[in-house]
Amino acid sequence: MHTKILQSWQIEEAVTLLKNSQLVALPTETVYGLAADAKDERAIHKIFTAKGRPSDHPLIVHIEHINHIYDWVDDISENAKKLAKHFWPGPLTMIFHKKKSTSNLITGGLDTIALRVPNNLITLEIIKKLGHGIAAPSANFHKKTSPTKLEHVLKTLNGRIAAVIDGGPSSIGIESTILDMTKEVPIILRPGSISAQMIENALKIKIKSFDKHSEKVSGNMEIHYQPEKPLYLVSKSEIENILKKKMNAGIVFHSNILHFSSDNIYKMPSDKSEYTKSLYSILHQMDSKEIDSIFVEKPPLVSDWNDVNDRLQKASQKYVNFNMFIEQEKFNN
Ligand code: TXA
Numbered sequence: 119m120h121t122k123i124l125q126s127w128q129i130e131e132a133v134t135l136l137k138n139s140q141l142v143a144l145p146t147e148t149v150y151g152l153a154a155d156a157k158d159e160r161a162i163h164k165i166f167t168a169k170g171r172p173s174d175h176p177l178i179v180h181i182e183h184i185n186h187i188y189d190w191v192d193d194i195s196e197n198a199k200k201l202a203k204h205f206w207p208g209p210l211t212m213i214f215h216k217k218k219s220t221s222n223l224i225t226g227g228l229d230t231i232a233l234r235v236p237n238n239l240i241t242l243e244i245i246k247k248l249g250h251g252i253a254a255p256s257a258n259f260h261k262k263t264s265p266t267k268l269e270h271v272l273k274t275l276n277g278r279i280a281a282v283i284d285g286g287p288s289s290i291g292i293e294s295t296i297l298d299m300t301k302e303v304p305i306i307l308r309p310g311s312i313s314a315q316m317i318e319n320a321l322k323i324k325i326k327s328f329d330k331h332s333e334k335v336s337g338n339m340e341i342h343y344q345p346e347k348p349l350y351l352v353s354k355s356e357i358e359n360i361l362k363k364k365m366n367a368g369i370v371f372h373s374n375i376l377h378f379s380s381d382n383i384y385k386m387p388s389d390k391s392e393y394t395k396s397l398y399s400i401l402h403q404m405d406s407k408e409i410d411s412i413f414v415e416k417p418p419l420v421s422d423w424n425d426v427n428d429r430l431q432k433a434s435q436k437y438v439n440f441n442m443f444i445e446q447e448k449f450n451n
């Protein structure tokens with residue numbers, strides 16, 4: 119299959135493809151999504167095939183406006199209404215009990231459904247013209263690093279989908295916060311740029327974070343978001359050690375460390391949102407280099423950085439003893 123590259127003004131073409139049960143990758147403010155018409159089971163089925171994703175792994179339905187919640191859900195709580203008004207369009211996905219008529223294919227057999235209004239004008243216009251929601255997971259092969267640019271989508275899905283729309287780089291760069299609204303107290307299942315603090319400020323109640331219950335929920339998978347090259351999370355002093363050893367590795371750090379500039383060494387912005395915005399792009403860039411591994415300095419362990427820490431931990435290899443590991447690497451080189 120030839121994957122067409124569409125420009126932002128070719129919205130009609132994207133809508134026609136979606137109406138014809140085809141898959142189109144679209145920009146959102148978080149990461150690019152792989153869209154199918156959410157009312158078309160044949161198209162939704164193609165998402166699982168194109169991504170190599172298990173069919174019991176539920177999808178997020180992206181809607182154009184709060185009012186469309188009721189296409190998928192019978193009723194929502196006052197808290198959910200508040201959050202939708204406060205954060206939509208934006209990087210918050212909420213989970214509700216689904217309507218009986220909602221397809222089990224979208225929900226991976228669960229009786230709940232994930233909904234979000236994305237904050238991207240191209241994608242909102244497409245949803246509006248299509249007339250109902252789109253089901254859209256991140257536009258990458260299962261468990262791999264999410265795409266924040268057109269070329270990242272093509273890296274794993276070229277030839278597997280009908281088209282991708284170029285909407286430029288995603289402005290946030292990390293997947294949405296997932297909040298389970300089916301319990302009395304909301305639970306964050308996946309941290310994102312909308313923090314627990316921001317949700318608590320909007321609701322004026324305490325919420326919970328991540329409760330391990332099912333493999334199908336992305337927050338519960340131990341391995342995810344992985345680049346092709348093995349990624350190791352290391353401390354600042356370990357980064358300094360690696361720099362001295364001149365290993366054939368990619369190095370990504372954010373602290374002030376004296377270093378010789380090289381193509382394989384990348385100093386991240388210290389501002390959190392700028393860091394988030396460039397993280398996946400840097401990991402994709404590192405993946406395309408002739409290096410053996412990628413070392414990333416552990417981000418600050420503070421609640422503001424929960425989303426970044428969550429993704430990097432899932433993207434990284436687990437090793438037992440770092441010193442033994444780099445001695446081994448040195449020996450191999
Ligand atoms: O920012 C985002 O959320 C991006 C953009 C494209 O909107 N989408 C995204 O989709 O990250 P995906 O499929 O890669 O990750 C969404 C996660 C799934 O892994 C799934 O575990 C969880 O949302 N999810 C979906 N429906 C759920 C449900 N009913 N209950 C619990 N978790 C659910």
Ligand code: MG
Nearest residue numbers: 255256257264
């Ligand atoms: Mg994903």
